Amino acid sequence: MKIAIRVALLAALIGGGIWVWMYFHPSPEEAIRRRLAQLAEEVSFKSDEGMVAKAMHAQKLAGFFAREVSLTIDLPEISSHESMSRDEINKFALALRSSPYFRSLKVQCLDPVITLGADRKSAIVELTIRAETAGDKYLVVQEMKFTMKEVDGEWLILRVETVKTLNRAPTPRRSDDPALA
Amino acid sequence: MQSETVQTGNFSWLRTIIIGRNPRLTAVRLVVIVALILVLRAYVLLPIQVDGPSMLPNYREHSINVVNRLAYLRHEPQRGDVVAIRFSGKSIMLMKRVVGVPGDTVEFVNGKLMINGRHVDEPYVKSGCSWDFRPPHWQLGDDEYYVVGDNRAMPYEDHKQGAAKRERIVGKVML
Numbered sequence: 001m002k003i004a005i006r007v008a009l010l011a012a013l014i015g016g017g018i019w020v021w022m023y024f025h026p027s028p029e030e031a032i033r034r035r036l037a038q039l040a041e042e043v044s045f046k047s048d049e050g051m052v053a054k055a056m057h058a059q060k061l062a063g064f065f066a067r068e069v070s071l072t073i074d075l076p077e078i079s080s081h082e083s084m085s086r087d088e089i090n091k092f093a094l095a096l097r098s099s100p101y102f103r104s105l106k107v108q109c110l111d112p113v114i115t116l117g118a119d120r121k122s123a124i125v126e127l128t129i130r131a132e133t134a135g136d137k138y139l140v141v142q143e144m145k146f147t148m149k150e151v152d153g154e155w156l157i158l159r160v161e162t163v164k165t166l167n168r169a170p171t172p173r174r175s176d177d178p179a180l181a
Numbered sequence: 182m183q184s185e186t187v188q189t190g191n192f193s194w195l196r197t198i199i200i201g202r203n204p205r206l207t208a209v210r211l212v213v214i215v216a217l218i219l220v221l222r223a224y225v226l227l228p229i230q231v232d233g234p235s236m237l238p239n240y241r242e243h244s245i246n247v248v249n250r251l252a253y254l255r256h257e258p259q260r261g262d263v264v265a266i267r268f269s270g271k272s273i274m275l276m277k278r279v280v281g282v283p284g285d286t287v288e289f290v291n292g293k294l295m296i297n298g299r300h301v302d303e304p305y306v307k308s309g310c311s312w313d314f315r316p317p318h319w320q321l322g323d324d325e326y327y328v329v330g331d332n333r334a335m336p337y338e339d340h341k342q343g344a345a346k347r348e349r350i351v352g353k354v355m356l
């Protein structure tokens with residue numbers, strides 16, 4: 001019996017040691033997952049947030065991105081490709097938090113599928129963003145693709161793209177559509 | 182002393198109900214049942230909660246349903262099947278009806294569904310519709326299925342629909 005208890009204690013000790021080691025030395029996949037969870041927390045806000053907190057969170061949010069971020073949005077209602085600097089992201093985040101249309105916002109980064117590059121310092125992350133505001137349910141459920149890179153031990157977002165879950169046919173231009181001709 | 186005997190008798194009766202006459206056998210049964218539920222949950226039946234109006238009135242908001250993940254092991258999705266379509270994972274899925282299969286052309290003309298240029302009767306659609314969607318020269322690919330909700334009273338722009346890749350179809354909605 002004593003031996004069994006000793007073995008159990010030893011196993012628990014080894015398990016605990018492995019857990020502590022993995023907590024402080026996460027794999028790139030785990031580090032990215034944690035980073036995305038932090039990103040979701042930083043994007044989310046409550047209605048009672050003060051101006052100082054707004055500015056602080058907006059600045060913190062910008063820190064999740066590279067100095068220059070490429071944004072590609074391809075949705076039925078909007079299509080654009082542009083670059084944004086950290087400063088612009090900061091301003092955008094602050095404007096979003098101060099907008100009278102969004103009293104609060106809750107964002108979740110769900111089901112990240114992480115594909116690491118050969119160097120294990122870059123990654124493509126496909127994930128589902130779910131965002132809801134107070135009162136409205138499911139304001140946005142959108143599949144996204146992030147290109148990330150590890151810089152000085154931190155995973156930064158270099159590129160943000162929307163992913164089409166369902167592919168809609170291109171809206172016919174007037175000249176293309178015989179029915180409209 | 183007498184009351185003690187009665188208490189022990191009660192406890193024995195309760196114990197028989199809860200853990201049975203053979204506790205070891207009960208434990209084995211419990212482990213098997215839990216393992217079976219976990220395996221079913223992970224690989225066969227996926228419980229879902231309907232959220233959103235796009236499948237009204239056939240699938241009400243907040244109703245519970247089950248997705249059969251093995252439904253398409255032996256055959257491919259058929260027109261009329263209600264399926265679950267994943268995003269990057271299965272935390273949130275789209276619940277839609279398959280109306281077009283690979284090779285089909287899909288159009289909505291004056292609110293009527295047209296497959297390969299022919300009008301298709303849709304008994305599951307209860308609402309009127311004015312969608313007009315006629316993409317020229319657009320045909321579903323070899324691994325694409327056109328999915329759309331039953332609630333056609335919604336504006337076309339607000340209704341998530343389109344061609345889903347086969348790999349995104351998680352399974353068939355059972356109920």
